[in-house]
Amino acid sequence: MSNLFNNKFKLLLVLIALYFLLHFALIYLFDTVDIYIQTFQNQLSINRIEKLFKLSNKHQWLSYSFLPIIVFSRIIYSSLFLYIGVFFTELKIKFAQLFKIALIADFVYVLAGLAKLVVLIFFKQVNTLEDLQFQPLSIMELLNEKTVDPLFVYPLSLLNVFELAYFLVLAWLLVGIINEANKEHPVKYGKSLQLVTASYGSGLLLWVLVVMFITLNLN
Amino acid sequence: MRRIVKYLIIVIIGFTVGFLIVHIINRYGEKKEAETRIQSLPCVSFNSISGIPVNLHEFDQTKPLIIIYFHPECEHCRYEAREIGQNAPAFHHFQLVMVAPDDSLQRVEKFCSETHLWELENLEILLDTENQFKKVFGNAVIPSVYIYATNRKLIKIFFGETKPQAIINATKNSLTSN
Known part of the structure; x- marks a missing residue:
């Protein structure tokens, strides 16, 4: 039990460390005063932009300190909805096991972050802060952002290859756990994918709706 | 018991x-309606x-109308108002209307005195x-600027702090388009 906890803890540390590296790379390469000037020069004076940039730099530690909380919350959220799904199937699977597969599957998002960094470095001209806000291989990338209502930018960005890969990896990891818990009646990958779609899919739908709700009510 | 929990979930x-x-x-519908409504100056x-x-x-319908939505306690509004006050001659040909959501008259008056807004003849403060x-x-971003041409058609919206030059540039476009 203690070994299992240690493994998970180490895995979580590695995951968070990778996110830190990606975040650091993005800030180091693209968080410059020039990008701020190009973004806001039509609306703000140069001295105000420089002040804004300094203020943003001063509070940069906040983004680093929130990163582990965000990652941990996301894993807990996925595990929770998987647990609800498992609860409906009468299978005997512990929350800790689901936490572990959600933790492993989260490495898919690291790949997504890496892909974004590669695109930004080699394939995309970054002039403004808006250029940094995109999700590679998503439906949103096929559309002209100016023609899409801001309310639909997040849901359309979420429809991407990496999100699909997350579903598939989660189902692949879950099938192993299900068959371990239910040795007499092993299930196939398709059944596990159905369970992931119904459980984690519901959680994702709920999350998207919450984000849309906040977007609309923010102003 | 398990069945009840399932139903509950x-x-x-x-x-x-x-x-x-x-x-x-509902909210999206309201927002879209407001977007259409404000294309012409709402009544x-x-x-x-x-x-x-x-x-x-x-x-005065012969002057473009600049509506600034602000709050007397907002630092960005204070800066924007001070900049407008300092560039008063550049706004001479426009009608400025500043709307505050705050119903504290004292705070609004103090804000106007500190930012020298009273010195602008073509400015009206509304609560x-x-x-x-x-x-x-449809929105209440503080501060925000809505610019209407003399025919009272919307030409530009700025959300957040805006420098006077950006407002003037937008109004220049409106004058040439008229």
Whole structure:
């Protein structure tokens, strides 16, 4: 039990460390005063932009300190909805096991972050802060952002290859756990994918709706 | 017991999803309606400092109208107002209307004195005491700037702090298009 906890803890540390590296790379390469000037020069004076940039730099530690909380919350959220799904199937699977597969599957998002960094470095001209806000291989990338209502930018960005890969990896990891818990009646990958779609899919739908709700009510 | 919990989970998730969908559809509809409405200057009244209702259509129709939504406690609004005060001659050919959601007259008056806004002859300060601004304009970003041409068609909206030059540039475009 203690070994299992240690493994998970180490895995979580590695995951968070990778996110830190990606975040650091993005800030180091693209968080410059020039990008701020190009973004806001039509609306703000140069001295105000420089002040804004300094203020943003001063509070940069906040983004680093929130990163582990965000990652941990996301894993807990996925595990929770998987647990609800498992609860409906009468299978005997512990929350800790689901936490572990959600933790492993989260490495898919690291790949997504890496892909974004590669695109930004080699394939995309970054002039403004808006250029940094995109999700590679998503439906949103096929559309002209100016023609899409801001309310639909997040849901359309979420429809991407990496999100699909997350579903598939989660189902692949879950099938192993299900068959371990239910040795007499092993299930196939398709059944596990159905369970992931119904459980984690519901959680994702709920999350998207919450984000849309906040977007609309923010102003 | 397990069956009850299952039903309870379905009801809670279903209710939450339903509530969010209904709210999103309603709010989105309201927002789109407001977006269409404000393309022409909406017919709405706010109270003047002396408490008299003033309709936005009452202002000189030969001048472009600049509506600034602000709050006396907002640092960005303070900076923006001070910049406008310092560049008063550049705004001479426009009608400026500043609308505050705050109903504290003292705070608004103090704000205007500190930022020298009283020195602008073509400026009117109005108070949105009944929270009409968000309902009519669909947004209530502090500060925000709405620029209407002399035919009272919307030319530009700025959300957030805006430098005087950006406002003047937008109004210049309106003058040339008229």
